[in-house]
Amino acid sequence: MNYTAMSLVKRGDKIEFTKEIRTLAPPDDDEVTVAVRACGVCGSDIARWRGEAYHYPLVIGHEFAGEVIDDPAGEWTRKRVAVFPIIPCQKCPQCQREMYAMCEHYDYYGSRRDGGFAELLNVKRANLIEIPVGVSFEAAAMCEPCAVALCALEKAQTVENKTVVIYGAGTIGLILVKLALIRGAAAVYVFEPDARKLEFAKTFGAAQLTADVHADVIIDACGRPEALVDMLLHAKPSAELVLMGNPASDVQLPRAVYWKILRGELTLRGTWNSRFAAHANDWQEVLSLMGEGTLDISPLITHRFALTEAETALRTMTDRDAFSVKVMLVNREESKCIL
Ligand SMILES: [Zn+2]
Ligand SMILES: [Zn+2]
Incomplete structure (x- = not known):
């Protein structure tokens, strides 16, 4: 044939x-x-x-x-x-x-x-x-x-009634917004520098991430090397961070931000495929x-x-x-x- x-x-x-x-x-x-x-x-x-x-x-x-x-x-x-x-x-x-x-x-x-x-x-x-x-x-x-998005979301124990932040409103970030809401998240915030993508994410029920938001579950779906520091700054004590994006270069972590992992007893988990x-x-x-x-x-x-x-x-x-x-x-x- x-x-x-x-x-x-x-x-x-x-x-x-x-x-x-x-x-x-x-x-x-x-x-x-x-x-x-x-x-x-x-x-x-x-x-x-x-x-x-x-x-x-x-x-x-x-x-x-x-x-x-x-x-x-x-x-x-x-x-x-x-x-x-x-x-x-x-x-x-x-x-x-x-x-x-x-x-x-x-x-x-x-x-x-x-x-x-x-x-x-x-x-x-x-x-x-x-x-x-x-x-x-x-x-x-x-x-x-x-499936990649679901696998990442399930690295967190639960998102039900939790505040969730997603970094990146590409395909997987947008799917994560949907899945987090399906799984009962109280609120989903998105970090996305591209205004058009951000507006699109809002039509899915996400809000723009602002400096005052602190979250229980934070997922990186963007791969910006500076995202990890920002994620840690938005983490509540005992928060769970899920790392999925492939960073485009080395990831730097200032000591004062690193301390947040210790003092907040944060959980960082990788996810793959x-x-x-x-x-x-x-x-x-x-x-x-x-x-x-x-x-x-x-x-x-x-x-x-x-x-x-x-x-x-x-x-x-x-x-x-x-x-x-x-x-x-x-x-x-x-x-x-x-x-
Ligand atoms: Zn693919
Ligand atoms: Zn094998």
């Missing part, structure tokens, strides 16, 4: 999207063939487009959902699925405990191996999760950032919330492009004048790959 893939190819020192017509290999015994219906563009995809990928050529895209069009075992045929992008080694100590995000030898759709900027992809059966009735492919393609285990599965939880209508992320999708417009999609995301939150590539149902 032939299909279209938008491959990142290196020519000299330039990296360009190239439309390739490929022939699909039959899925391995542990794989199914997924017709990709929607694939979100992530900030990390921009980095790969700019030259920070492990290798080229590469088909990027790790936030995708679609329909299974071939399952040699028959179990998943015609099911609508979201795809957990980490392929764990299943051997290391973390994999033994189903903590796949911490796997020592993982593979990854859209980063280490080809991903969702394509009409078709063979995907490991173990990475599939079924989309409930009523949840669109586009919403399901948002599972990954939603999301859980996809039998005993804890953020993806399952997110899809349940979407299925019951509690979590509506559709307002976050500000732009939709066809697969072949991948370059325009990434340019839109990096255009400072164009306001975007989640940019998505959408393959129409009638795309030839389902024939």
Whole structure:
């Protein structure tokens, strides 16, 4: 079966999207063939487009959902699925405990191996999760950032009746606002220097962070190196701080601010990716919330492009004048790959 893939190819020192017509290999015994219906563009995809990928050529895209069009075992045929992008080694100590995000030898759709900027992809059966009735492919393609946000939120013991501060109103920051309110937060404040993003966050029920706010739960979803100091200054005694953003440079901590951790007996926790285990599965939880209508992320999708417009999609995301939150590539149902 032939299909279209938008491959990142290196020519000299330039990296360009190239439309390739490929022939699909039959899925391995542990794989199914997924017709990709929607694939979100992530900030990390921009980095790969700019030259920070492990290798080229590469088909990027790790936030995708679609329909299974071939399952040699028959179990998943015609099911609508979201795809957990980490392929764990299943051997290391973390994999033994189903903590796949911490796997020592993982593979990854859209980063280490080809991903969702394509009409078709063979995907490991173990990475599939079924989309409930009523949840669109586009919403399901948002599972990954939603699961990452939920995993971060759950690092705090509870947000119910608590004051919550979120640093950064990007996609994950905005999802955190929604999830914190769903989980019963008393108030959610956002730190966001971009006025348009801040206004957008307010439409989700967040308020602007001001100097007088002190919070019980504070989550960094921005990666500004100076955020940690600011987070500590906004922490109530016994507050919980969750560190998620990747800092762009070293993080400095003045001694007087460090003391706040000691005197306030603060808890600082890191969070990484999301859980996809039998005993804890953020993806399952997110899809349940979407299925019951509690979590509506559709307002976050500000732009939709066809697969072949991948370059325009990434340019839109990096255009400072164009306001975007989640940019998505959408393959129409009638795309030839389902024939
Ligand atoms: Zn991502
Ligand atoms: Zn492993």
